[in-house]
Each structure stands twice: as C-alpha cells, then as structure tokens.
Amino acid sequence: MSLLKIEGLRVFFRSGNRTVKANNSIDLEVMNNETIGIIGETGCGKSILGRAIMTLLSENTEISGRIIYKGEDLLSLSENKLRDVRGKNIGIILQNPAAALNPVLSIGDQISEVFRYHDKMSKQDARIKTAGILEMVGIDPDRMGEFPHQFSGGMKQRIMIAMGMAFSPELLIADEPTKGLDPETKKSIVNLLQNLVRSKNMSMILITHDLDVAEKICDRVAVMYAGEIIELASVNDILAEPGHPYTQVLLSSLPKKGLRSISGESPSLSSPPSGCRFHPRCEYAMDICKQVHPDMFLTDIETEVRCFLYNGGQDKP
Ligand code: SF4
Numbered sequence: 001m002s003l004l005k006i007e008g009l010r011v012f013f014r015s016g017n018r019t020v021k022a023n024n025s026i027d028l029e030v031m032n033n034e035t036i037g038i039i040g041e042t043g044c045g046k047s048i049l050g051r052a053i054m055t056l057l058s059e060n061t062e063i064s065g066r067i068i069y070k071g072e073d074l075l076s077l078s079e080n081k082l083r084d085v086r087g088k089n090i091g092i093i094l095q096n097p098a099a100a101l102n103p104v105l106s107i108g109d110q111i112s113e114v115f116r117y118h119d120k121m122s123k124q125d126a127r128i129k130t131a132g133i134l135e136m137v138g139i140d141p142d143r144m145g146e147f148p149h150q151f152s153g154g155m156k157q158r159i160m161i162a163m164g165m166a167f168s169p170e171l172l173i174a175d176e177p178t179k180g181l182d183p184e185t186k187k188s189i190v191n192l193l194q195n196l197v198r199s200k201n202m203s204m205i206l207i208t209h210d211l212d213v214a215e216k217i218c219d220r221v222a223v224m225y226a227g228e229i230i231e232l233a234s235v236n237d238i239l240a241e242p243g244h245p246y247t248q249v250l251l252s253s254l255p256k257k258g259l260r261s262i263s264g265e266s267p268s269l270s271s272p273p274s275g276c277r278f279h280p281r282c283e284y285a286m287d288i289c290k291q292v293h294p295d296m297f298l299t300d301i302e303t304e305v306r307c308f309l310y311n312g313g314q315d316k317p
C-alpha cells in the first residue's frame with residue numbers, strides 16, 4: 001500500500017535574479033514497509049527532496065506539486081498540523097550530525113526536547129523516554145548527561161537516529177547517514193537502521209552516495225540528475241542492468257565504494273541544459289535529446305528511465 005505519494009513536485013529557490021531549480025517535476029511513491037534509495041552526485045537535489053517532504057525549506061523557496069501523506073497534501077497543511085506530522089509521522093535524520101547537534105546541550109537534554117516539544121511531556125517522562133530511545137540505538141543511557149563532543153562520529157549518528165526515531169514514525173528520511181564513517185562503523189549504522197525499519201514496520205527514504213549501503217538496505221532506487229529522477233527501479237535491476245546512460249556511467253565504478261564523478265560539467269541548476277539535461281555529457285545523444293525533454297519510459301525489464309533510447313522500442317545502448 002502507498003504511504004507517501006509525491007506528484008509533480010517542484011522546488012525552486014530565488015537567488016538574486018537567478019532561479020535555482022533544485023527539484024523539477026518529481027513523481028515518487030513510497031510504499032508501506034519499503035526502503036527507497038535516492039542516489040546521485042552532490043548537488044543533484046537529493047537532500048532538497050528530503051527536506052521538501054518534511055516541508056523544511058527556507059523562506060525564499062517556491063514549492064509546488066503535491067506530497068500526499070495519508071490522503072492529505074502536506075503542502076496545504078497549516079504549520080500546526082505539519083508540526084505534528086514532522087517527527088511523529090515522518091522522522092528525518094539530517095545530514096552531518098556534527099553540525100545538526102547542539103554542542104552546548106547534553107545529549108539527554110536534546111533528545112528530551114524532542115519529546116517535550118511534540119508531546120508536551122513532563123521533564124521526568126521525557127527523560128525516561130530518552131533513556132529508552134538511547135538504549136534502542138545502542139547507547140548507554142547513563143551517558144545522557146554527556147555532550148556531543150564526547151561521542152565518536154558513529155555514536156553521534158546513533159544519536160541522530162534516536163532523534164529521528166523518537167516517535168517511531170511510519171516514514172524515516174535518512175540523509176547520508178553513513179557519510180564520513182569508517183567501514184566498521186558504517187556497517188553497524190546500516191545494520192541498526194535496517195533492524196529498526198524492519199522491526200517497526202517502517203518505510204524509509206535513504207539519501208545516499210554509497211551504493212554498498214543502497215544495495216544492502218534498499219528495495220528500490222531512484223537516481224537523480226540535475227534535479228530530476230532519471231531512473232527508478234528495484235535495487236537488483238538497477239545494479240544488474242542500469243538503463244539510463246547516466247546511471248550506467250555512475251555505476252561503472254567498481255568496487256562500489258561511492259559514485260564516481262563523470263566527465264563533463266555537472267549541469268547548473270539555474271540554467272539546466274535544454275531537452276534532456278544529460279545531453280551535453282551523453283555519448284548516445286541524438287538531435288531530439290537537445291530539444292525535447294524526455295518523459296519516463298518503461299524498459300523491457302519494467303524499470304522507468306527518462307531517456308529517448310527507451311521510447312518506442314529502440315535498441316538499448
Ligand atoms: Fe542520452 Fe538522449 Fe537518453 Fe538523454 S535522452 S540520456 S541525451 S540518449
């Protein structure tokens with residue numbers, strides 16, 4: 001069953017007299033108990049998408065389209081209602097725990113604040129809840145009085161997970177939860193996320209650079225390029241048979257330690273290329289690619305690919 005449905009989402013920023021088109025016509029459905037990965041190079045609009053779903057965007061942002069959660073469009077809800085949805089129904093693990101955590105507040109106080117803010121809980125009750133949630137992510141509750149700098153990078157990430165999971169949301173958005181972690185720590189964070197999502201029957205949107213992580217925990221993957229989803233498929237299909245020329249180059253780096261950067265310039269989000277946004281870097285570009293913006297087409301293995309090579313049964317590259 002569908003949990004969240006994004007339709008025609010556009011997120012534009014004004015920056016001086018430029019408009020940065022960070023997300024352009026995003027359509028994406030997240031099903032119950034599904035983990036969906038959002039992958040793509042830095043600056044492709046992945047994190048913006050995560051923040052847009054939480055309606056956590058700065059004031060100079062123009063956002064349009066629909067984000068349907070349980071029959072309601074989040075973009076039309078009042079700030080009060082949204083505050084309820086954020087955290088309680090949809091949790092987010094923000095990128096970069098070192099910056100997201102307040103250095104002068106103890107961990108216990110920061111997590112308790114989440115409970116007190118959303119549930120108007122007493123201090124005492126919030127402390128008890130906090131102890132429980134710390135235990136759940138593998139941190140000794142006795143360390144509640146300690147400050148962020150007293151925790152390692154992996155432990156800080158666990159604290160971020162604890163905050164995102166505080167109310168056992170139905171949907172967790174995790175933005176680069178393994179970035180900057182050593183391989184062992186990364187593995188333990190991936191296991192923790194996977195276990196939490198499974199045991200609590202949650203759905204997750206995992207924003208990541210790391211294909212190993214995507215392969216381990218995602219059911220489906222959406223590849224983003226220049227603010228658009230350009231391929232959507234099951235993780236196994238995309239790894240075995242990437243359809244979009246961009247995905248093919250992206251995944252051709254082995255071992256799958258991360259996404260390799262590809263030749264040619266990353267497109268500007270304020271003046272993206274005409275037609276297919278990938279055409280200046282694409283070795284298969286045809287005349288039509290420069291003029292017409294491609295829709296998503298179905299391939300013969302039923303993946304969705306935004307590329308004219310899949311329009312009307314032409315041969316695959
Ligand atoms: Fe390349 Fe054209 Fe496909 Fe774009 S639409 S990826 S330019 S072949």
Ligand code: MG
Nearest residue numbers: 043046047095
């Ligand atoms: Mg990002």
